[in-house]
Amino acid sequence: MVKIGSIELPDFPLLLAPMEDVSDPPFRAVCKLNGADMMYTEFISSEGLIRDAIKSRQKLDIYEAERPIGIQIFGGDEEAMAMSARIVDTVQPDLLDINFGCPVKKVVTKGAGAAVLKDIDLMVRLTAACVRSTNLPVTVKTRLGWDADSINIGEVAERLQDTGIKALAIHGRTRSQLYKGEADWTHIARVKENPRIQIPIFGNGDIDSPEKALDYKKRFGVDGIMIGRAAIGYPWIFNEIKHFFATGEHLPPPTIEQRVDVIRRHLHKSVEWKGLVPGINEMRRHYNNYLKGLPNIKEYRLKLVTFKTVEEIDGVLDEIIQVYTGFQFEHRQVEMNNLSYNCG
Template sequence: MLKIGNYLLSNFPLLLAPMEDVSDPPFRAICKEQGADLMYTEFISSEGLIRNATKSVKKLEIYNHERPIGIQIFGEAIETMQAAAVIVENTQPTLLDINYGCPVKQVACKGAGAGILLDLPKMQAMAAEIVKQVSIPVTVKTRLGWDHASIKILEVVQRLQDVGVQAVTIHGRTRQQMYKGEADWSYIAQVKAHPSIHIPIFGNGDIDNPAKAVTYKKRYGVDGIMIGRASIGYPWIFREIKHYYATGTLLPPPTLQERIETVKKHLVHAIQWKGERLGILEMRRHYTNYFRGIQFIKNYRLSLVEAPSYAVICDLLEEILHMQIGQTPTL
């Protein structure tokens, strides 16, 4: 079994990535149901936490059914990150994750996220102070480097391990790449295989099907895999990877009926979390992803987005199902 702090994970855990405007409690509930072993919140601004900003504080909300769960924070100032770490620990997550990988300009160019990879001593000092500040395990998500010329990922992980970080997830791209090009897992493999590294190493980047996940596990030797964009609108990827890893066979894709039932569950979770009006508004961005590849769904996109209530949305979803099985629509 794999161990982070005192928490045991399976021998090949699947992690849900911390994705802004995606990895909220409703989405996490769906992914947990489909087999995600360890999940992370959306990344949270340390400045927002210490200023008690409503949006940042709301992201701290976690639930027992989600455990194990990590709360991820980002920021450029060591003192602010320390203070935010204390706030996070009071929420009692399984672990605290430091974001050293976000590539977006508003974060990285201020010295937070992937920007801190330009200053490895500061990166190490920040992680050290956070580890000292809290009693829960501290993990890190990072990238290969700022650009190809500055890839020092082995040194990064060694420095983090030296100050008590208990696991690292590596996205196989540089900050300069953003999300373009192919993730290079060879660097991740070098870190995992190095004799000085004894903490769990998780790989991230481009895993979008079960065969690729298992192939990369075997080829690069990672302890587990973090799934990000491939889970958006397709939480079934977790169960499919697990099934393929256990049996070597592929599960059939979800039926339209299963997609509809999952959309309903997601919507119910969203309404329970934020109320009907906000829950419906936030669910709008998910419909296209859940029904990706279903040709006739384009006729319903606008209606789903404009639907004013849970009842109307459910009626539309039933009509979509009837269209698929050749019955007469009810509306």
Template sequence: MKIGSIDLGERPVFLAPMEDVTDIAFRLMCKQFGADMVYTEFVSSDALIRNVSKTHQKLTVSDEERPVAIQIYGREVEPMVEAAKICETAGPNIIDINFGCPVKKVAGKGAGSGMLRNIPMMLEITREVVKAVNLPVTVKTRLGWDHDSKVIVELAEQLQDCGIAALTIHGRTRSQMYTGEADWELIGQVKNNPRMQIPIIGNGDVTSPEICKERFDTYGVDAVMIGRGSIGRPWIFREVKHFMETGSKLPAESFEWYLDVLKRQVMQSIERLDERRGILHIRRHLAATPLFKGIADFKSTRIAMLRAETIDELFGILNNIPEQFNIGAEKIDLHQI
């Protein structure tokens, strides 16, 4: 599979762009575990051209994470074009346009998936961004605004005509947010449309190696993107790649092995930010990780872990978990938890 001239190999697996999740430290970790391409957190075009410092920090990319895409969002042509040009100077491999974010503060203002209610503007933004930069431009969007307006099959052709190099489809409407099950049937319809010539990337509810392979086999997508399934579990890419290559599950690791990965995430978060903000940032991963699911009577420890404010306090709790809950050195299969 190629996006522009970027060769991503057969059946590549990507890390989805996620706000407050896919910072450079997490992207690098997922890359080390086998992600074939990674995406930044989404970048507001308006904030970027206003030179907001926090927004500009999201543009930092490193050679170790390539190929990497910077994702931008907005609701007007000129700010999106200017933002794309700014992002291009940061040196990513791809510019990705977010027409899929469903949260109210984005979609409610007409950006993200809010653009699904203004298709002409979506297409105009896409055309102008493609013309403004020399990098491949891709789009990520949803099936439609709601159940009665699933427009993705026709919309995909229109976006392709704008000159994009690839299209990612999250298999939900905006009104679904992240509820219900992702509808991959419509993603498959787009992929199997003989008029579609660009790569189609499927996204939604990919939480295991088996599901990832099934999505490739059943729907014929060119790539699969993993989002929430990677939070607190960056090793999922290692598991997926092994299963895709061998057809067998990767041997399980010890509890301590998984715990060490999470502790590395904590340390990288603190190094990138500072102790207080780094710990706040990593709480989402600690809350979502499957590592602690199924441990009996873990509730009070979970609460203490998510309330910890210093590295000494947090690591004291984490390091005590194996002894506190009598977890030995045997391998554990997180798929069974």
């Protein structure tokens, strides 16, 4: 068992990473259904929460079926982060997570996300302000450092633990790498091996298959794995990894019926949560990922992204089942560098 404060997770839990414009309640629902042990919201701007911005407030929506779930915030001002922590407290998630890893320019230029990696003292103050301001367990997600010449995750881990955080998730890249190159988990392993570190350490970066998950578990000794981009369009990855750990064998790839069932669930929950028009529109980014590997799918995908009613889209999904029933999928290989949603 892995514990984050009073939260009890199974041995070697699989966590769904917080991803901007992806990790909303509809997406989280299908990942939970397919084996994610703990999940996080999209990251939320502390300044947006304080301004009562509608988009920021909507990201606070969580549901009982999702638990345990963490709400993730980011920012570069101590007072704003403290106030945001108190706001998050009122929603009663299971934990509060702080993003010190997002590498995208619009976040970094505001002195938040991965920008804080350049100032460990500030990182410590921001974290301590949150710990003081909430009764929730506080966790952090971060990267190795700003660039290859300033990898400071060893010092960061010790000092953040000293502030009172209950777990640390580490993406095995620097900020300057963005999502390019290979994630280097050797630095994550050193943090885990540090006798001073007593909190759970979760590894993140490049896990896209059951084989790699098992290999990294054995090689780097982390307490669990956080999966982001590989779950986009393929939430089955969580159960596939668990089955492989338990048996050494692969689950068969999801059938066309299983794929369409998840698309339908995702669509209906999206409409239920966001409303008809935004729910349908925002679902359009997901169809290509869910249907990847199907030959001659362009005609149906075009209908899915242009039709404007749930009934029409459901009709297209029914057609896809009729046409592709019996199609044998191969195990999916994720083109990681072409996906840039994971904000950490």
